[in-house]
Amino acid sequence: MASTIQVDIVSAEKEIHSGQAEMVIVPLVTGEIGVLPRHAPLLARMRPGEVRVRTGGEELNFYVSGGLLEVQPHVVTVLADTAARAKDLDEAAALKAKESAETALKNRQANIDYARAQAELAEALAQLRAIQKLRERGKK
Numbered sequence: 001m002a003s004t005i006q007v008d009i010v011s012a013e014k015e016i017h018s019g020q021a022e023m024v025i026v027p028l029v030t031g032e033i034g035v036l037p038r039h040a041p042l043l044a045r046m047r048p049g050e051v052r053v054r055t056g057g058e059e060l061n062f063y064v065s066g067g068l069l070e071v072q073p074h075v076v077t078v079l080a081d082t083a084a085r086a087k088d089l090d091e092a093a094a095l096k097a098k099e100s101a102e103t104a105l106k107n108r109q110a111n112i113d114y115a116r117a118q119a120e121l122a123e124a125l126a127q128l129r130a131i132q133k134l135r136e137r138g139k140k
Contacts, residue, residue: 003037006075007053009062011083016062017053024076025052026069027126033069035076042071048126050133051078061085063130065123082123 004020024035027049035042046067053060064080071077100120 004055005035005037005039007078008075009051009053009064009078009080009083011064011067011080013082016080016083016085017060019053019055021053021055021076023054024078025054026076026078027051027064028069035071038073039071039076041073042069044069046078046080048123050126050130051083061130061133063127065126 004022005024007017007019007021007024008015009017022036026033026035027047029045029047032049033042033044046064046069048065049063051062051064053062062078063084064078065082067078067080067083069076069078
């Protein structure tokens with residue numbers, strides 16, 4: 001039997017996932033990291049993107065908007081600002097958010113918050129990438 005690690009994915013609103021996994025892949029601000037059982041302790045910031053949880057023969061996909069990753073030898077905790085199962089993402093809403101953020105950045109009005117517009121654009125693009133990856137995996 002393969003060694004496993006406990007994975008908990010939580011957002012400010014609720015617990016999204018809790019269970020055993022063989023591996024977890026998480027998007028960090030410094031790049032993507034793969035976590036296996038008995039990984040060295042780690043605390044790192046996440047960027048918006050897709051968290052992949054490999055368990056048995058399947059892979060579960062989740063979208064996170066950022067937050068913190070805490071790794072202990074037998075537990076991985078994803079503390080996300082916002083999290084959702086990738087299959088539950090709304091592509092139309094993500095496209096609308098992307099267009100809105102791009103428009104705000106293009107107009108260069110003095111009354112917009114550029115950091116917020118850039119963050120919203122990054123989140124929308126990460127959601128769209130997660131949706132696209134899910135579609136590609138479904139075609140295989």
